[in-house]
Amino acid sequence: MWRKKLLWTTLSSALRRALPSTSRFSINSIHVTQFSTAFSSTRSFHSEEDPRVFPIQRYWFLGNLKFSGKNFCSERVLPRCWNCDAVPQVVPFLFCDSCRSIQPVDRAVDYFQIFGLEKKYYIDDRNLEGRYKDWQKKLHPDLVHSKSEKERGYAAEQSARVIDAYRTLTNPLSRAIYILKLEGVDVDEEETVSDIELLAEILEIREAVEEATDSQALNKIQAQIQEKLAYWSESFASAFQSRKYEEALSSIQRMTYYRRVNEEIVKKL
Ligand SMILES: [Zn+2]
Known part of the structure; x- marks a missing residue:
């Protein structure tokens, strides 16, 4: 299922080299009210x-x-x-x-x-x-x-x-x-992600969803997505508790992407 990992790793390295470092994910839209x-x-x-x-x-x-x-x-x-x-x-x-x-x-x-x-x-x-x-x-x-x-x-x-x-x-x-x-922190849900590794991972999962031919395969992917959602939910909780809002936003961004993939799986199931 994850056989394209190597390809994506290579691609992500190539893309990262091609992009200026500032274009990697940064929270420009963070707006913390004093x-x-x-x-x-x-x-x-x-x-x-x-x-x-x-x-x-x-x-x-x-x-x-x-x-x-x-x-x-x-x-x-x-x-x-x-x-x-x-x-x-x-x-x-x-x-x-x-x-x-x-x-x-x-x-x-x-x-x-x-x-x-x-x-x-x-x-x-x-x-x-x-x-x-x-x-x-x-x-x-x-x-x-x-x-x-x-x-x-x-x-x-x-x-x-x-x-x-x-x-x-x-x-x-x-x-x-x-x-x-x-807490005064705005979340831009439509913000484009420029974290190449996350994008590559999401593309890889989406391909796996597209290629899945039966509900068993889809359930397996969904279980992995749920695990990731739980992981990033916990990560959010910890960042939020310590008021590390940039980390909290980063966790939200990942959860957003995994939730979208999950919605695609649900549609196909
Ligand atoms: Zn009354």
């Missing part, structure tokens, strides 16, 4: 695409914490229920337990907080599906079809966001990209 700037600023970005910056007074808004008013940070202006003006008893406040109305989306609440998870790469996902279903039972647009247009709009937005949060956190690659964004 934390001092981000967190001292009172600006608030409420864009879904740019969840990395949010007001500091909202930063401690963690998990499904039950709280009493006196324990709550005084800087935080609590969003009261738009309908009955009740003060939330549980955070995140997506749904008012007093009047059972759905609240507008609060972009300061990140995906980890929606599910009461600690913001770290390896998540405890034992209860994640259950929590996701619980939210959908409260937020699903069908449940508010008889309510006002405003609340139907909130339901549509909240429900879509919870779905996105669930999908993002349950996929190791999406979760890696998202958690890095929360």
Whole structure:
């Protein structure tokens, strides 16, 4: 299956010689927000695409914490229920337990907080599906079809966001990209790779996929891809933990390529 390895090794050496050293993979697109700037600023970005910056007074808004008013940070202006003006008893406040109305989306609440998870790469996902279903039972647009247009709009937005949060956190690659964004590091998923060895390896695997004639052969390749994904996922976790963001991005880039190959295999299976 890997019989073309020698050919690729030769090719990759030849290509590397032909290319200037600066054209090898480098993270030019890395954009790290200065934390001092981000967190001292009172600006608030409420864009879904740019969840990395949010007001500091909202930063401690963690998990499904039950709280009493006196324990709550005084800087935080609590969003009261738009309908009955009740003060939330549980955070995140997506749904008012007093009047059972759905609240507008609060972009300061990140995906980890929606599910009461600690913001770290390896998540405890034992209860994640259950929590996701619980939210959908409260937020699903069908449940508010008889309510006002405003609340139907909130339901549509909240429900879509919870779905996105669930999908993002349950996929190791999406979760890696998202958690890095929360740290202020942008990931350009379309960035072209110039790591010749990685490109050669990917081409080699793709050829093997094309040449595979039965599902047994495809399963074998898929198992190898899964191993690589697991390896680079671990590598990401370690780099992220030690705040080595360039290494973290490099791991993400590899995971992206392996995931694409995996998708090709799934299509063919
Ligand atoms: Zn209410």
